[in-house]
Amino acid sequence: MSQSPQIPSTMQAVVMHAPEDYRLEEIDVPRPAADELLLRVEAVGVCASDLKCYHGAAKFWGDENRDRWVEPGITPGHELVGEVVAGSEEALAHHGVQIGDRIACEQIVPCGECMYCRRGWYWMCGPHDMFGFKHYSGAMAEYMIVPSLARAHQVSKDLPPHHAAFSEPLSCSLHAVERAQLTFDDVVVVAGCGPIGLGAIIGASHKTPKQVIALDFDDDKLALAAKCGADLTLNPSKVDVVAEIKALTGGYGADVYIECTGHPSAVSQGLNLLRKLGRFVEYSVFKDDVTVDWSIISDDKELDVLGAHLGPNCWPAAIGIIESGVLPMEEICTHQFGLGDVQKALDTVGDSSGASVKVSIVPGL
Template sequence: MSQPVPTRMQAVVVHGPEDYRLEEVDVPVPGPGEMLIRVEAVGVCASDLKCYHGAAKFWGDENRPAYVQRGRIPGHEFVGEVVSGDQKAFDHHGVGVGDRIVCEQIVPCGECRYCRRGEYWMCGPHDMFGFRNFDGAMAQYLLVPIRARAHPVSKELAPHHAAYAEPLSCALHAVERAGIKFEDVVVVAGCGPIGLGLVLGARQKNPKLVIALDLDDAKLELGRRCGADLVINVAREDAVAKIKELTDGYGADVYLEGTGHPSAVGQGLNLLRKLGTYVEYSVFGSDVTVDWSIISDDKELDVLGAHLGPYCWPAAIKMLEDGTVPVADICTHQVGLADFQQALDLVADTSGSSVKVSILPNG
């Protein structure tokens, strides 16, 4: 049960910070329990950019081990068509040749304490597509191991729209962590790909008010289309003062941080009410310093982290398939594999018009 595939392919290979190269490599051959997919689209994440620029989070320093391996093919937000594999793989994943799938970023070991407790997204070894021990999708073909968590997705979606399932599922997990209630005022920092997913997810919880913050009016308008009741351009308006004005001086109930900018952390702590909830999703490129007494003595806040999108993929895929997401407006730029550097540069240009940038390796 297979389709003929070439023996060589084009792929982006990581050689070091700011040293990514387009190379010709062998097409991986699936072994027992493995599948091969023809990559249709791969989104470029802010974490890909921070990795490219050498952030310690990815390359390691005296305080943390390396997160990424040299010689690895990057790319973890992907969709592709199954082209080969064995029956064990097909039965395990519930798919077959010709089906379209997306995969979760984590490739859990299934054996560590976290995996045994169903907390697979915090897997101890933490193998991940595009970073550690498994090549990613900035290539024409990708190997899907049996340990991967694959999800079928409709062929009616444009490939780069389907690939948005990964950042959307991550945003939905952060929303779930927040425990949003009907009467809550929810503030979302950032209207990039993750922030817009946070707005979409928060809107599905039907709180009293969803407020989106950003520096860019066009992205704030997109935030409105994703479900924000109110938008605030923080370059022109004091978000803390405005939100306190809207809440009788108390502050917001929930703050969802999706910018990865250090200034957004203090902003969130200051605009929350006492006993409010702060959820941090972003990957920061540098250390962040805040007054922790705000969290404890001043407000007794619940401060929560969020990592990946566990158990949120079916909801994210459903939202994409049923048209809940204005995904054509979010997925603004697509380039070919040979133009991967342009894709990275578009993500880096925060003053530009790009929101979600994707690479189409076989386009």
């Protein structure tokens, strides 16, 4: 077993006990098995799904029998980056890393054995274990285990840790963009300029379509969207975005709509502003049920409606974009908190004023 010197015996970790009952506790530093790595956590992003989990959201990915996302005794946190500090030669070779390397791990820990994994669709794994939600403790701790089934990617140590951790939401956004199958002639509309929406704007702009249009109710976030590659920004509280986009497209409507808000009204908005034979990509996780006129999808427009989940096969691209230095990362990564301020971090994500974009926890702050 190779390891860095001075790994302590205990650590601070956020431990889930029940919905709205997360506690900062002093627990033992986990000891990696022969096929595992030990990671010193450098940063972990706080996702909207973390907030929904905290408040006791029902429905768990791939398991309709579970009534809560909270798993008592598990540490949350899946947007993670950290330094490899211990692991056997076998485990290090398996992940292609050395002691001291910085890695980000994909949020899912696929089983490798179900039909989805066998067919290469690992991000839709049947058991669907994920860091911080089911069997694997996540990164809201000073140290964590990286199991052999995890998918790890090296990240430059020159990046601030909370910037490096943005590789998780950005990979998700890039997957949504990949699902849209953009062409050079496409007018692409992205609804919502939070972390996922900004990532979709970044990904879409890198595909160089005809035009990328960003929608949000917050003018500051629209200004940030422009810095991330949006050619045009529209505030639905100030203009009729459906009429505006149809006017820009000769009355036809947009070619592609990527929904990143999680608000039911954004779904009908997208259906209405798309042209016939347009493509609708849904990334959000919704709190409430969505009701729309389904005939728009079929009889009226014959739309392609596509879902997107996680960030499969997009991690190297996401990491490369962040490492390239082209993104306004200081403006994207707006808030950082220590482990002791996990409640403040969650509250900041849930603040409806829109003051934050990407919120992170950085152990040691």
